[in-house]
Amino acid sequence: MSASRALLIVCDGLGDRPIEALGGRTPLQSAFKPNLDRLARHGISGTMDPIAPGIRPGSGPAHLAIFGYDPFRYYTGRGIFEALGVGMEVRKGDVVFRFNFATIDEERRVIDRRAGRIREGTRELVQSLNDIRIPGVEVLFKEGIEHRGILAIRAPRLGWRVSDTDPQKEGLKILPCRPLDATEESQRTAEIINDIVDQAIKILEAHPINKARKAKGEHPANAILIRGGSYYEEVSGLQERFGLKGACVAGGTLYKGVARFVGMEVLEVKGATGTYDTDFRAKFEAAARALEDHNFVFLHFKAPDLAGEDGDALRKLEVIERIDRAILGIEELRDTLIVVTGDHSTPCSIKTHSADPVPILLSGPGIRVDGTQSFDEVAASRGGLGRIRGLDLMPILTDLLNLAAKFGA
Numbered sequence: 001m002s003a004s005r006a007l008l009i010v011c012d013g014l015g016d017r018p019i020e021a022l023g024g025r026t027p028l029q030s031a032f033k034p035n036l037d038r039l040a041r042h043g044i045s046g047t048m049d050p051i052a053p054g055i056r057p058g059s060g061p062a063h064l065a066i067f068g069y070d071p072f073r074y075y076t077g078r079g080i081f082e083a084l085g086v087g088m089e090v091r092k093g094d095v096v097f098r099f100n101f102a103t104i105d106e107e108r109r110v111i112d113r114r115a116g117r118i119r120e121g122t123r124e125l126v127q128s129l130n131d132i133r134i135p136g137v138e139v140l141f142k143e144g145i146e147h148r149g150i151l152a153i154r155a156p157r158l159g160w161r162v163s164d165t166d167p168q169k170e171g172l173k174i175l176p177c178r179p180l181d182a183t184e185e186s187q188r189t190a191e192i193i194n195d196i197v198d199q200a201i202k203i204l205e206a207h208p209i210n211k212a213r214k215a216k217g218e219h220p221a222n223a224i225l226i227r228g229g230s231y232y233e234e235v236s237g238l239q240e241r242f243g244l245k246g247a248c249v250a251g252g253t254l255y256k257g258v259a260r261f262v263g264m265e266v267l268e269v270k271g272a273t274g275t276y277d278t279d280f281r282a283k284f285e286a287a288a289r290a291l292e293d294h295n296f297v298f299l300h301f302k303a304p305d306l307a308g309e310d311g312d313a314l315r316k317l318e319v320i321e322r323i324d325r326a327i328l329g330i331e332e333l334r335d336t337l338i339v340v341t342g343d344h345s346t347p348c349s350i351k352t353h354s355a356d357p358v359p360i361l362l363s364g365p366g367i368r369v370d371g372t373q374s375f376d377e378v379a380a381s382r383g384g385l386g387r388i389r390g391l392d393l394m395p396i397l398t399d400l401l402n403l404a405a406k407f408g409a
C-alpha cells in the first residue's frame, strides 16, 4: 500500500538550539505535542539542511528548495514573490521591488520607516503613484499589507541587480539606487528607480491624505523606500515537473507568492494570517479539504518563526502546542503521505535564522517506520531518513507517491 497524495506542513523557523530556561532543551523538545509525536512514531524521521549545510536560509529560497527549485537558479529577490503573493499580474521580464511608505524630513532623512504603520488611505496613495511617468517604461504599483506595497517596472532590457534605497535605519537619508553589476541594463534600472523615488516624493507630499495626517499630528507617508529587486521568469510548475497538482494554505504573502511561482493554487482561508492570531484549525481543515482534489497540499504556519525572532522560547513552545492541537485527526487522512518540517531554524537565543538543520518526518502508508519516538531536533537526528537537503525532498516525496520517473533502464 502506498499514498496517493501528500500533505506538506512547514512550521516556519521551527528548529532551535538548547535553551537554559528549558533545562537545555529546545522549544520543540519541551512542547506537549502528542499528535506530532505519534506521526514520528509511525513514520521515518531525519534532519534537513533547507539549502545546504552552513547556509543560513531566507524563507523564500528555503521554500523554493523544499518545492524542488534550486534557489541559486530561481531566487533573484523577494519582490517578485511578494508581488505574486498579493495577486499582482506580472509578466516575463518585469523587474519587481517591495516598498514601504515612510516619513522623511526636508533633507530626505528617514524619520519613520513605516509612516506610523499607516493603514488607512494606502489604496488612494498607491493609486496616486500610478501617475508617475517615465518615457518608455510602464510603472506599476500595487498595495500590500499596511505600509507595504509592490512596484514593478516593465520595459525592454531592464536589469534587476540594483541596490535598495531603504537605508534600513531611521535617521539616515534615503539611499540612491545603484547598479550592482557593470551592465547597461542595471544602470538603466537604477536611473529609473531614482526617478520614481523623486516623483513619488513630489506626489505624496502634496496628497490630501498626507496633509490630513500632518494636521492630526500623524507621520505622513511622504516617501517610498524600495528594496528586494528581483526579476520575473515563468518556470515549469509542480504539475509538469513532478505530476503534482498543488494547493497552498498560508497566511503570509511571501509563501503564497512562492507557491504561485511553482504553479500551486493558492486558497484563501478565512482567519488565516501570517501572524500569531491565525486560525490554526481553520488552516488545517482547509488543507485537509484541499486534498480531495489536489495530490499535493502545502500548509504553512508562520508563528514559530515569529516567536524565535522575538527570542520568546515559551511562546515558541506554546505555538508548537497550538499547531499540534490544530492537526488533531491528521492520521485519519487516508492514502496520504504526511510530511512535517521547517524551512530553517530560528533559535530564540539569536533571534534570527540559523543554518542548524531542521527536523523532518514522513508518515503514512508504505513508510519504513524507523522507531523514532518523538518529533524534535535531537530525536530526528538519529532517524532513518538521515540528513537530507531541501532539494532532496520532492524526489523522495514523489517516489513515495510512485510518481517518480525511473533513472536509466
Ligand code: ZN
Binding pocket: 012, 013, 058, 059, 060, 305, 343, 344
Ligand atoms: Zn522562514
